[in-house]
Amino acid sequence: MVSGSAEFEISRRGVLACSGAAVALTAVPAEAQGPTAAAAPATLPVTLTVNGTRHDLTLDTRTTLLDTLREHLHLTGTKKGCDHGQCGACTVIVNGERINSCLSLAVQHQGDKVTTIEGLGTPDKLHPMQAAFVKHDGFQCGYCTPGQICSAVSVLDEIRRGIPSHVQADLTEKPGFTNIEMRERMSGNICRCGAYSNILDAMSDVAGERA
Amino acid sequence: MKSFTYERATSPAQAAAIVARTPGAKFLGGGTNLLDLMKLEIETPTHLVDVQDLKLDRIEKTREGGLRIGALVTNTALSADERVRRDYGVLARAIQAGASGQLRNKATTAGNLLQRTRCPYFYDPNMPCNKRKPGSGCSAIGGYSRQLAVVGSSDKCIATYPGDMAQAMRVLDAAVETVKADGTTRAIPIADFHRLPGDRPEIDNVLERGELITGIALPKPLGGQHFYQKVRDRASYAFALVSVAAVIQKDGSGRVSFGGVAHKPWRVAAADAALPQGAQAVAQRAFAEARPTEDNRFKIPLATRALASVIAQAKAPRA
Numbered sequence: 013m014v015s016g017s018a019e020f021e022i023s024r025r026g027v028l029a030c031s032g033a034a035v036a037l038t039a040v041p042a043e044a045q046g047p048t049a050a051a052a053p054a055t056l057p058v059t060l061t062v063n064g065t066r067h068d069l070t071l072d073t074r075t076t077l078l079d080t081l082r083e084h085l086h087l088t089g090t091k092k093g094c095d096h097g098q099c100g101a102c103t104v105i106v107n108g109e110r111i112n113s114c115l116s117l118a119v120q121h122q123g124d125k126v127t128t129i130e131g132l133g134t135p136d137k138l139h140p141m142q143a144a145f146v147k148h149d150g151f152q153c154g155y156c157t158p159g160q161i162c163s164a165v166s167v168l169d170e171i172r173r174g175i176p177s178h179v180q181a182d183l184t185e186k187p188g189f190t191n192i193e194m195r196e197r198m199s200g201n202i203c204r205c206g207a208y209s210n211i212l213d214a215m216s217d218v219a220g221e222r223a
Numbered sequence: 224m225k226s227f228t229y230e231r232a233t234s235p236a237q238a239a240a241i242v243a244r245t246p247g248a249k250f251l252g253g254g255t256n257l258l259d260l261m262k263l264e265i266e267t268p269t270h271l272v273d274v275q276d277l278k279l280d281r282i283e284k285t286r287e288g289g290l291r292i293g294a295l296v297t298n299t300a301l302s303a304d305e306r307v308r309r310d311y312g313v314l315a316r317a318i319q320a321g322a323s324g325q326l327r328n329k330a331t332t333a334g335n336l337l338q339r340t341r342c343p344y345f346y347d348p349n350m351p352c353n354k355r356k357p358g359s360g361c362s363a364i365g366g367y368s369r370q371l372a373v374v375g376s377s378d379k380c381i382a383t384y385p386g387d388m389a390q391a392m393r394v395l396d397a398a399v400e401t402v403k404a405d406g407t408t409r410a411i412p413i414a415d416f417h418r419l420p421g422d423r424p425e426i427d428n429v430l431e432r433g434e435l436i437t438g439i440a441l442p443k444p445l446g447g448q449h450f451y452q453k454v455r456d457r458a459s460y461a462f463a464l465v466s467v468a469a470v471i472q473k474d475g476s477g478r479v480s481f482g483g484v485a486h487k488p489w490r491v492a493a494a495d496a497a498l499p500q501g502a503q504a505v506a507q508r509a510f511a512e513a514r515p516t517e518d519n520r521f522k523i524p525l526a527t528r529a530l531a532s533v534i535a536q537a538k539a540p541r542a
Contacts, residue, residue: 053226073229073271076258096259097326109299109328115255116329119229120273163325170324175303178319178459183308199459200323 058118062087063131071118078102078113081128089129089158093202100201103159103166104128110166112200129158132165140221141165144214152205160201164215167197171219189219225267232272235279235437236406241272243404243433250274250435252295252334255326260339263348265355279333279437282306288443291400294333294436298322298388301332311441312449313468317391320453323460333436336389336399336416339427340382340486341462342371353379354424361424364516370464373515373522375485380424381516384417384487390468391451393480393488398440404433410440417487424486447472450533453482454525465526471537475499479533481509481526502531 054073059066062085069084078095081087081104090113093101097115104113105127133139141161144150151157171193174186179196187193194215195208203211229251232238242248247269251257260266279293282304290306301307302318322330344350344362351360363371363381371381398410417428430436447470455461466482477498480490494509506527513523 051226054228056229073227074224095262097255097323100323100325103325110325111329112255112325115258115326117229117251117254117258120251120254120275167324175299176308176315176319178316180319183312183315184305196459197324200325 056119058122060118060121060124060126062126063128069118073117073119075118076114077104077106077116077118077121077126080118081113081126087128087130090162091155091158093156093159098202099156099159100163101156101159103162103201105162105166108169110163127162129161132161139165140218141168141214144217145211148210148214148217149207150211150214151203151207156201156203156205160198160203160211163198163201164211164218167194168215168219170197189216191216194219224261225264225269227269227271229271229273231276232274233276235274235277235402235435236404238272238274238277239402239406239433239435240404241270241433242435245270245272248272252331253297253329254334255322255330256334256338263346265346265348274435277437285440289441292332292439292441294331294438296332298327298330298332298335299324301388302327310444311391311395313394313451313470314388314391314441316449316451317387317466317468320451320463320466321387332388332439335386336392336436336439337428338386341385342382343367345382354382354420357423357425367518368516369518370462370483371516371519372486373484373519374489374510374513375419375487376514377420377422377424379422380420380486382420382424382486383483384427384485385462385483387451387453387463387466387482389413389417390466390480390482390488392439392441393490394468394470394478395441395445397442399436400438400440401430401434401436403431403435408437413439413488414490420486427486445470445478447477448537450536452529452533454529465522465529467526467529467533469530469533469537471498471534475537477537479505479509479530484510484522484526498534502527502534505530 055070056073058069058071078092081090090104091101093099095114097112102112102114103110106124133142141164171187171189176183177196179192180187194212249268251271251273279295281293283291285291298318302315308315342363344352345355350362353361361380372383392413397413399416400410402408418426450469453463453466455463463483469479471477478495480488491509494505497504497508510523
């Protein structure tokens with residue numbers, strides 16, 4: 013640890029990353045040295061393009077797309093909530109469609125194009141949906157927000173492409189950018205703080221500009 | 224999660240052959256249910272055969288005037304297909320009533336059929352469960368059974384098949400097309416695809432080891448009005464307490480399958496025949512052999528009222 017260094021700027025993320033590494037260092041050798049240690053875990057090469065940048069990785073086959081983004085590429089904007097596809101915090105956009113990155117193995121995504129919250133916009137140049145979330149106070153603690161925003165961007169795209177939904181009265185008609193359509197389509201993103209109505213306001217704002 | 228090796232299959236028959244000859248091997252489609260279960264070590268495959276490159280992602284017309292849906296067509300793509308929306312509305316509606324947008328984008332047609340029960344005891348490795356660990360007992364019988372089966376259950380298992388899509392497939396009399404390890408193919412009527420738990424609740428369906436689903440064939444359109452009425456604890460993104468998939472013709476005849484009540488989509492011929500007499504008559508026949516628990520007895524009147532609502536909608540003048 014370099015925590016004694018005067019230049020070292022302590023951030024919460026830095027501390028977490030260091031303690032994570034310490035845990036990994038103590039855990040791995042113990043397992044590897046065990047007398048009944050199983051064969052080394054299977055690894056495979058995987059190439060992903062994330063936010064426009066190509067990454068050539070070698071990963072344990074068990075590594076989810078979510079853990080690849082967070083632990084290997086250090087793109088920690090995408091969040092791990094339930095890790096079982098129930099909360100939507102891990103939502104990213106793969107080849108133009110939103111998915112739960114926790115329920116996908118990295119090896120399933122060889123050659124795929126992934127967009128995370130870091131790829132939608134930057135602090136200097138926010139994506140319109142990011143700006144709308146700020147304007148409408150579409151979050152409180154912020155933990156679910158990257159998933160909410162990736163989902164929200166995809167929802168507007170899905171409505172534009174005419175993907176039907178459960179709340180549509182006539183299956184053969186095109187859906188509209190209505191409140192009830194957006195609420196239904198956002199049901200895979202849970203917000204523990206209950207920012208839902210403001211999230212809907214942010215989405216309506218962006219949808220209004222597009223319509 | 225237990226360690227596993229991984230490969231991508233290059234043809235359906237090759238995929239079937241690999242899984243048939245490799246102990247501990249499983250097919251991997253979208254992975255949305257399998258990965259969930261692997262994290263809990265309820266599923267512990269030692270080798271995964273990813274079938275995503277098999278080009279089974281098309282929806283095509285059949286010579287008989289129906290549709291063949293490739294095993295890898297995503298739930299989103301299937302429910303958005305114009306032909307499905309126009310001619311098989313019950314199927315589009317059932318898919319849209321299930322899961323979340325993110326899951327439907329990844330989940331496949333075959334995987335949807337193969338999803339495992341959401342019985343809370345199946346999901347809890349600390350509790351006995353005959354489906355997860357044969358012979359260990361059933362914690363649900365005498366336990367928390369509100370979500371579980373009311374009909375077709377056994378003394379070994381009261382789990383339900385949780386899916387929505389299969390309810391519509393059952394009403395449409397779809398056929399599940401497969402290839403086996405030796406390259407032979409067969410079409411399994413959806414009515415025979417899922418099993419009742421009986422003495423072997425660990426076996427969900429009639430697929431043989433290594434047998435791969437390649438597609439689902441829908442017969443030519445039935446006409447009529449199509450409905451999928453799902454009743455659940457929240458308005459979206461929850462499994463059914465009960466659901467009703469129905470196709471109702473002008474004369475009041477039709478077909479109905481009940482979801483959330485049994486180990487398979489629950490459709491009874493005598494119940495179909497009673498449709499013109501109303502929901503009560505249908506339910507009496509569909510649930511004649513029901514053995515509900517104290518906690519899930521409510522499902523029978525709930526399913527009856529859900530069907531009554533569907534019948535009322537069918538009779539209402541079209542807007």
